Amino acid sequence: MxxxxxxxxxxxxxxxxxxxxxxxxxxxxxxxxxxxxxxxxxxxxxxxxxxxxxxxxxxxxxxxxxxxxxxxxxxxxxxxxxxxxATRDLIRPFEGQTLYRLGPDSDSALFDGIDVHFGSLEEAKAIMCTDLEYGRTPEDYVDDAIDWRERGLPFICANPDKVVEVGDELIYCGGALADVYEQAGGEVRLAGKxxxxxxxxxxxxxxxxxxxxxxxxxxxxxxxxxxxxxxxxxxxxxxxxxxxxxxxxxxxxxxxxxxxxxxxxxxxxxxxxxxxxxxxxxx
CATH class of the missing domain: 3.40.50.1000 (HAD superfamily/HAD-like)
Structure with missing residues (x-):
C-alpha cells in the first residue's frame, strides 16, 4: 500500500x-x-x-x-x-592536540571552549570536517582521502548530510566527503542524524x-x-x-x-x- x-x-x-x-x-x-x-x-x-x-x-x-x-x-x-x-563530544578527546581542519571559518564556534589546535596533516591526530572547502566536490578529495587513510587519521564529520537545498540548488555537505573517506577505507566518526x-x-x-x-x-x-x-x-x-x-x-x-x-x-x-x-x- x-x-x-x-x-x-x-x-x-x-x-x-x-x-x-x-x-x-x-x-x-x-x-x-x-x-x-x-x-x-x-x-x-x-x-x-x-x-x-x-x-x-x-x-x-x-x-x-x-x-x-x-x-x-x-x-x-x-x-x-x-x-x-553532539559532535563536540567527539572533539573533546583531542584536547591539547592538533587537528587538520576542513570547512569555512563561519563554523568556528563549534570549537569554543575546547582546547584543540589546527595545523598540517603532518602534525594532525585527526581530520575535522564541518563541510567541504568552497568550490570543491566530493570527487575532488579521492586522492586526499587515500593519503589521510595511509596516515591513519580518523575523520570527524560535524555534518552527516550529503546535500542540502539552497533555494533551487543542491549543495554538497560534509557527509558526502565522509562517504568518500569511508569508501577509501578510512575511519569516520559522526554524532548527528x-x-x-x-x-x-x-x-x-x-x-x-x-x-x-x-x-x-x-x-x-x-x-x-x-x-x-x-x-x-x-x-x-x-x-x-x-x-x-x-x-x-x-x-x-x-x-x-x-x-x-x-x-x-x-x-x-x-x-x-x-x-x-x-x-x-x-x-
Whole structure:
C-alpha cells in the first residue's frame, strides 16, 4: 500500500514530542516555509514538545539566530539540538592536540571552549570536517582521502548530510566527503542524524518540557532525508513523516503532486514506520 499525503493535524494526537528537521523542512536556506512554521506553532500551542533536530555543524545558539532571520522564530519550538552540539563530544578527546581542519571559518564556534589546535596533516591526530572547502566536490578529495587513510587519521564529520537545498540548488555537505573517506577505507566518526547521540540530546530537551522522557512510540520525527531522517527514526523507534518536496523532490515527478508509490518505494528502504508524506509540512 502506498503512503498517503497527510497534514500534522491528522497525526498530532498520537504524539507527545516532535523531532523536526530544519533545513529543507522549515526553510530552504533562502526563505522560511510558512505552512511548516504555522504547523509547528499549532503543535507547540497544544503542549507538544517541539525540538528542532538539525545536522548543522554549528552550536544551536548560532542556528537559532540564523533561522530567526528566515522566519523560524523561537515561539514555534522548545529547543534546538544540532549535529555540532553532539559532535563536540567527539572533539573533546583531542584536547591539547592538533587537528587538520576542513570547512569555512563561519563554523568556528563549534570549537569554543575546547582546547584543540589546527595545523598540517603532518602534525594532525585527526581530520575535522564541518563541510567541504568552497568550490570543491566530493570527487575532488579521492586522492586526499587515500593519503589521510595511509596516515591513519580518523575523520570527524560535524555534518552527516550529503546535500542540502539552497533555494533551487543542491549543495554538497560534509557527509558526502565522509562517504568518500569511508569508501577509501578510512575511519569516520559522526554524532548527528542518523546516529543516536543527537537524538539522546533531543530526548533530554523534550523531557524538560514534558517532565519525563517521551516514549519512542509517542515521538514523531519529521524530515526530508531518507538517509538521515528516516534511517534515524527507524533506528530510534520513532514514527516518521516524510517531507517529499526538498532534496528528493525531483525523484517523484510533480513536486506539488508527487507519486505516492515512488515515495513509498524510496522511504521503505530505511525501514522507518512512515505515517505519511507531504510536499511541505502543513497543519
Amino acid at each position: 502506498s503512503l498517503n499525503k497527510v497534514g500534522l493535524s491528522g497525526l498530532i494526537d498520537q504524539y507527545d514530542a516532535l523531532f523536526c528537521d530544519v533545513w529543507g523542512v522549515l526553510h530552504n536556506g533562502v526563505a522560511g516555509h510558512k505552512t511548516a512554521i504555522a504547523a509547528l506553532r499549532e503543535a507547540k500551542a497544544m503542549g507538544k514538545a517541539v525540538v528542532l533536530v538539525t545536522n548543522a555543524p554549528r552550536p544551536s545558539r548560532e542556528i537559532a539566530a540564523e533561522i530567526t532571520n528566515l522566519g523560524v522564530t523561537a515561539d514555534i519550538y522548545d529547543a534546538i539540538v544540532t549535529s555540532g552540539d 542518523p546516529y543516536a547521540p543527537i537524538y539522546q540530546r533531543a530526548t533530554r530537551l523534550a523531557a524538560e518540557k514534558l517532565g519525563t522522557d517521551p516514549a519512542p512510540k509517542r515521538t514523531l520525527a519529521i524530515g526530508d532525508s531518507v538517509r538521515t531522517d528516516a534511517t534515524g527514526a527507524a533506528q530510534m523507534g520513532y514514527d516518521f513523516l516524510f517531507i517529499s518536496g526538498s532534496i528528493h523532490a525531483q525523484e517523484f515527478g510533480d513536486v506539488e503532486n508527487p507519486d505516492p508509490e515512488m515515495i513509498t518505494n524510496l522511504v521503505k528502504q530505511s525501514a522507518a514506520n512512515t505515517v505519511g508524506f507531504a510536499p511541505r509540512l502543513y497543519w
